[in-house]
Amino acid sequence: MAQQHREMTSTGTGTGVPSGTGGGAGSAGEVLTVYLQEQATEFLRSLRLHRESSADTQGAEESSAAARSLRRAARRISGTLHTFAPLLDADWSSALRPELAWLSGTLAQEHAYALRLERLSGALHRLSGTPEPSGVGVGPGAGAGSGPYLGAGAVSRTGVLAASAVSARRNAWPQATATVPGPGGTGPGGPGGPESGAGGGHRGATVRGPAAGATLRGPAADTGPRGPAAGATTRGLAVGAAKAAALLERQLTLARTRAHSAALQALGSSRFHAVADSVAVLASEVPVRGAAGHDLRHLAASAEAALAEAVGALPLGQAGHPYNAGALVHGLGAETAPDAQDAPWLKVRSLLRLHRYAQEVVLGHAPPQPRVLDASHALNVHREAAAAAAAAAQAARTPRIAPATAYALGVLHADQRHDVEAARFAFQQAWPHEEVRAR
Template sequence: MAQRHLDPTNTTTAPADAVAGYLRERATEFLRALRTHRETGGGTASGAEESTEAALALRRSARRISGTLHTFRPLLDAEWSESLRPELAWLSGTLGREHAYAARLDRLVNALNRLSDATHLPTQTAVAARPETGPSSIGAATGSTEVGAGTSQVRAATGGRTAAGAARVGAAASGTAPRPPATPDRGNLTVGAAKAGALLDRQLTLARTRAHSAALQALGSSRFHAVADSVAVLASEVPLTPSAAATDLGPLAAAAHDRLRDAVSGLPLHSAGHPYNAEALIHGLSPDTAPHPQDAPWHQVRLLLRLHRYALEVLHPEAVPVDLRLLAAGEALNRHRDASEAASAAASAARTPRIAPATAYALGVLHADQRHEVEASRFAFQQCWQKETVSTS
């Protein structure tokens, strides 16, 4: 069912001029950010901060140019646009990794601090008794999520049952009979959380350093210079097709909306609408290192929502109409992506060889907590999207 706020609105600007003007503006922003990045690449703290902001601005411009080339490709020279789009995607991905690792570490450390201060936390008795650590430790911790969660309130409401869940799964892994849950040992849990935080800091800081080096290397490569040259040409001349002047932007923008709507229709919104949905948490019990199988469709919806937003920016060059529901949906999907990647980072750290049982247990609890956040984000998106549908039915 189509949503009223997603329907494109025709503008008074000629179609070809609207697309060309938008691309020229984004290309100018790209070149301005590139110049700032080169000028502020010094060793001062303020210079480093400005350089980081410039790199993010480069990424934002690259994403918008790439998205516009995709949505409005019938108006643009096909060979040129199809050769530039993957290069812009490569640049955007390379520049975004350093910031992503830093944000992920901050998110996980904050979550560990919150969990270690909670009053209802599972004990480590069952985990400490097990002879091995690593992937199976995640299963012990995620046993505390047996009731699932759709919101943070659910996590608080079920906190009293997490100890029993962890004890049962831990006993199953060690081959012993289930034992009654013991009183939570917050001292040991704090030690595990501290060691888990130190391990995450080492791993994600190293990943961030490597991403920073990769970004600097990319910005100095001939591949990047070729991209910058193409964008510089774009700032002054947009390669339009001969039929661009007669092409209507409305159907192209509507097609972007339809792709978004179709992708949303493929999501399990029914199960996401139940606060006690635990289906998406089952994967955490497995030592499989592959990304969570349920996350990919949600990430795709996030990408399509972003493309739709860029299309609206082309249609409304002066100011995109503010739609609070659309913003809420985007924020929910952003939180979903952040929590999903943070959970993967916690699971990866728990697979580190020869870590202490307390550390592995804390990482497992952290993994379960972030999967709870994934479920909460899906629930928020479902509520937002269903409200949009009802309001226009």
């Protein structure tokens, strides 16, 4: 295993980088070398902290924080190698980039499953009108995924706007649908039937989603006389929500446990040792090569152009309307339909991340532009909500679940897809208006 090298100063230069030259490839190489060495040092420091905290039985929180820091450093190194590849050794860069992506993806799974469970649990409590248990909606990552729509800790201006818009829409839905029974009670989707999972989930998501969301928040918490039909419906939804929460907890906790085991196995593998050795070498020597016609700003502009092209392919005109229901267009379609419509937004998220990292290299430690932060936050919420909706749909496909459980999962699926729509609206509000008009 590679040992941690001493921290490099800002005067360090890589192989073949002439020090003190003004402009051209030499100056670009110096700046790129300093940035990569800083990230490599952060990678090695986080790795050391992760080992020390993992050996301590009381260091679970410190271990998780170190793993996140390790993942951030790996993402930044990989993104920088991708954007500024013409300034680096091609063979070395193309060999290290996929290994860093593998490491970052492996370490991200456990945190993603925990955040998904927290988000879905908070949504179920909110929809059923019951208070959340202590610990839900707080802690690391809660701001992005546990609160309604854009998170309880959302601080972006566009996030607050989208949350208010969709909340107002839900409150505006007629309350006359409060006594509509669950879709699994009639038809072929009865207990043990072939559609008790997927059919009930999608039917609840598309047909009764918004109305059911308003019903769960209001009448479910109302103890006054509402009539026998409304009382029976309220009790059935409460039972379905409880069973849906238990099913999701079992499935996501199992997935999180497996992801934790996979992360531990990866950190002890020879493949990771090779990655750590390469990063340790990177902390002292960066294989920069001269490339005529390329500099940092030119390559960063290329990354920004790729982002602008991907944004231009998004339906921003539709996303500019807060009630367009675009995220539920394929609610009853094929299983892969939501993934197909989410893919362009996920691509923009990846390209926006590369743009941010490129700006960190070019501008140093200057803070990102507010629009970039707001857009990044909206796309992060978009990905989390889409993944949570997929988890609810997958749980609804569980064989032999009760109709009330399938219906609750369908309502939960619709709720998360509405979060997806709200995040798209927030991104459209955060992105420069001249680009939106051009679209």
